[in-house]
Structure formats: structure tokens, C-alpha cells
Amino acid sequence: MKTYQKTLSLAVLATLLGGCATSLEGPIATSTAKRPQLSADQAAGHTMAAYFAKGGSIEALVADPWDPVKNGIGDVAKLKPTFTVAADGSGTHKTVQAAIDAIPKNATERVYVLVKPGVYRGQVCMKDTAPVTIYGLDSDPAKVVIVNNIGAGTKKDKEVIANACEGRKGADTYGTSGSSTFLAYADGFQAKNLTISNDYDESVNPKSGTQAVALNTRGDKVILENVRLLGNQDTLMMKSLNVGTIARAYVTNSYIEGDVDFVFSRALAVFDKVEFKSLTNRGGAEGGFVFAPSHPQSYPYGFLVLNSKFTSDANKDGKKISLGRAWDDSGGAYIAKDGSKYLPNGMLVIRSSYIGAHIDAESPWNKAASTNRPFDSEKAQTVKFGKEDTTFPANRLFEFHNSGPGAAAK
Numbered sequence: 001m002k003t004y005q006k007t008l009s010l011a012v013l014a015t016l017l018g019g020c021a022t023s024l025e026g027p028i029a030t031s032t033a034k035r036p037q038l039s040a041d042q043a044a045g046h047t048m049a050a051y052f053a054k055g056g057s058i059e060a061l062v063a064d065p066w067d068p069v070k071n072g073i074g075d076v077a078k079l080k081p082t083f084t085v086a087a088d089g090s091g092t093h094k095t096v097q098a099a100i101d102a103i104p105k106n107a108t109e110r111v112y113v114l115v116k117p118g119v120y121r122g123q124v125c126m127k128d129t130a131p132v133t134i135y136g137l138d139s140d141p142a143k144v145v146i147v148n149n150i151g152a153g154t155k156k157d158k159e160v161i162a163n164a165c166e167g168r169k170g171a172d173t174y175g176t177s178g179s180s181t182f183l184a185y186a187d188g189f190q191a192k193n194l195t196i197s198n199d200y201d202e203s204v205n206p207k208s209g210t211q212a213v214a215l216n217t218r219g220d221k222v223i224l225e226n227v228r229l230l231g232n233q234d235t236l237m238m239k240s241l242n243v244g245t246i247a248r249a250y251v252t253n254s255y256i257e258g259d260v261d262f263v264f265s266r267a268l269a270v271f272d273k274v275e276f277k278s279l280t281n282r283g284g285a286e287g288g289f290v291f292a293p294s295h296p297q298s299y300p301y302g303f304l305v306l307n308s309k310f311t312s313d314a315n316k317d318g319k320k321i322s323l324g325r326a327w328d329d330s331g332g333a334y335i336a337k338d339g340s341k342y343l344p345n346g347m348l349v350i351r352s353s354y355i356g357a358h359i360d361a362e363s364p365w366n367k368a369a370s371t372n373r374p375f376d377s378e379k380a381q382t383v384k385f386g387k388e389d390t391t392f393p394a395n396r397l398f399e400f401h402n403s404g405p406g407a408a409a410k
Contacts, residue, residue, distance in 0.1 A: 131188025153209015291324030293346025302347025359406030
């Protein structure tokens with residue numbers, strides 16, 4: 001049986017990354033084993049500034065304070081587009097991919113891609129490019145739609161590349177990454193005033209391979225502002241290029257919908273003023289899950305949700321939804337240079353947000369994806385990980401100062 005390094009305490013993590021030790025006023029919900037709440041002192045270390053203070057290798061984090069609010073996208077009307085995408089041919093390119101492909105290989109300055117209103121169908125891959133800002137001029141993100149309809153289980157010839165950003169082939173299905181509508185595998189990616197969607201029809205293959213990613217990011221310092229991300233399972237994948245490297249992302253004033261694990265993976269991501277809408281039309285015995293973080297236990301932070309709201313559709317079946325579950329990703333274990341091994345143990349803090357009645361107020365966290373590890377915020381759990389019995393540390397899924405009918409009692 002394998003036992004891995006213990007997770008650092010929240011207090012130590014806050015100290016390591018410069019979390020301020022301030023206290024917050026107001027009633028705090030009662031912390032329980034099923035619904036753990038941060039204390040005011042612990043919550044003081046979970047701020048955007050703390051999450052974005054450092055970057056680089058997880059073993060040698062360097063000071064690199066990033067303020068995506070101060071250094072954000074700004075007023076799009078004042079941007080000068082490098083390329084203009086228009087389906088009717090009135091721009092420099094007819095497709096988003098054509099505009100991305102036109103970026104010079106040696107370019108280092110930010111590239112601005114204006115997309116005119118319309119629906120643009122097809123996969124987009126952006127890799128190893130200069131920083132790119134892709135945007136629409138209209139404040140209604142529904143006016144510009146980038147969409148595709150591939151699922152993880154969609155059949156293909158083994159010689160067909162599943163994912164243009166990875167060049168992977170050999171399988172007869174696309175896989176989760178290969179299903180992505182938009183792949184942003186470069187640092188500094190920004191998107192504003194648009195929709196990215198995966199409208200894959202799960203009824204084609206309802207029993208397996210239903211993951212269908214809309215947006216898949218792997219770079220550092222990603223900003224998404226006033227965007228809609230539409231899908232069902234695995235709508236938004238926010239990852240890093242490799243498990244030993246930090247990737248930071250900021251999502252604000254946006255809308256994300258889905259049903260199963262529709263925000264997932266291991267980026268250090270802050271969601272500010274975001275609506276997370278759970279869809280229930282596909283049913284499912286367990287209702288559904290919003291988050292599925294897979295950060296290695298060595299990561300100091302994970303996903304942070306601020307000033308946001310959790311909503312749902314009509315929810316005809318009345319089944320309760322989980323805020324999330326850890327994703328014990330088989331490819332997410334990290335081996336440090338000194339030989340220490342760290343398991344995936346996703347981290348998520350939801351604070352100062354509205355939680356609707358569709359969320360299971362008594363037990364909002366579910367057993368882990370992949371391993372079925374029972375949720376436990378207090379003690380380690382031993383489960384099968386691959387072929388071996390493996391001891392995982394306690395879960396890192398927390399809340400602070402939330403409100404609404406689905407929030408913890410105060």
C-alpha cells in the first residue's frame with residue numbers, strides 16, 4: 001500500500017504564499033465533517049492576490065504577482081485588431097483558426113483577434129503563439145459563437161489526429177482533450193464578449209464517452225471576461241502544460257453551464273462574479289456535479305470562487321446537485337526531484353457566493369471521480385488508485401460566508 005506526503009495545513013499555506021491575516025465580520029456557518037467551513041483567519045489567506053502571487057515550477061515558485069483586474073482586457077472598443085474574423089468574408093479571415101494560423105511564429109507582442117457576429121463551427125487550436133486576445137465588440141456574448149460537436153467517445157480513424165494541439169493519434173475515439181472546441185495551449189490567452197460551446201449530442205453514445213469540452217486552457221495568466229461556456233459534461237477544462245508547472249486563470253462576469261464535472265482539472269483559477277448553472281435534463285442517479293478539481297496535494301491553492309452564484313434549470317426530477325467532488329486523476333500524481341510522491345487531491349474554496357436550493361445542503365461534496373474515494377475533510381482514506389491500495393490525504397473542499405437556500409446553516 002502506498003502512502004504519500006501529507007498536505008500542508010491551510011495556515012502554513014497562507015504563510016508561504018503571503019496570505020494576509022485579517023478577520024472578517026458577520027455570522028459564519030457551522031463547520032461539519034460533511035460541510036467544512038473555513039475560519040475567518042483561514043479564509044484571509046484565500047484571496048485573488050494570494051492565489052496569483054507566485055508562478056513557475058511547483059518545486060521552485062517565484063514571486064510573479066499578477067493582477068488580472070488592473071492588467072485586464074479593458075474597453076474592447078479601444079483595441080486595434082491585428083486580424084478580423086468574419087464568416088461573410090468581410091474580415092481578414094473567415095475562421096478563427098485561420099486567424100490563429102496567421103500569427104507569425106516569432107511574434108512576441110500581443111495579437112488581437114476581433115470576431116464579428118456569427119456562428120463559427122470547428123475546433124480551434126492555439127499553441128506556442130504570442131499572447132492572444134480574442135473578442136467581440138458587442139457586450140452580448142451570444143452574438144459570437146465558436147462551437148463544435150465532438151465527444152470523447154466520438155469514433156474516428158486511428159490515423160486521424162484527435163487534438164491538433166497535441167498531435168495525438170492511434171486511438172479510435174477522440175478522448176476528453178480531443179473533444180475540445182477551443183484549445184488554448186499558450187500563455188496570456190484572453191477572451192471577451194463571446195460564447196464557446198460544445199453541442200455534442202450525448203444520446204448518440206449515452207453510456208460512455210460523454211465528456212465534451214467547450215474550452216480547454218493550459219497556459220498561464222488566462223483571462224476570460226463576459227464569456228458564455230456551454231456544454232454538459234466537462235464544459236471547462238483549466239489545466240497546466242504539465243503537473244509540475246503552475247497555470248493561473250481568472251474568470252469574471254461570465255456564465256458556465258453543464259451537468260457533470262463542468263469545471264475541472266488543476267489550474268490555479270479564480271472565478272469572480274460567475275454564474276454556474278447546473279443542467280438536469282440528462283438525469284443521472286447522483287444528480288450532477290459542478291466542480292471536479294484535480295490539483296496535486298503539493299499545490300498550495302486550487303480553485304477559488306468569489307461573489308458568484310450557483311443556479312439550475314427547472315430540475316424536473318428534483319435530484320440534488322453536488323457542488324463538486326475531487327477528481328483523483330490517474331495522470332495527476334506528481335513526483336518531485338527528491339523522489340517524494342504527491343497524489344492528486346483537488347482544492348476548492350467557495351466564498352461569499354449565493355448557492356441555490358438545487359444544491360444538497362446537507363452533503364454538497366460527493367465521492368471522488370475515478371476512485372470513488374469517500375469525501376472526508378478530516379481524515380485520510382485508502383482506496384484503489386490504479387492497481388494499488390493508496391492512502392489519500394483528507395479532502396480540500398471548503399466554504400466560507402456563503403448564502404442562499406443551498407448554503408450551510410449559520
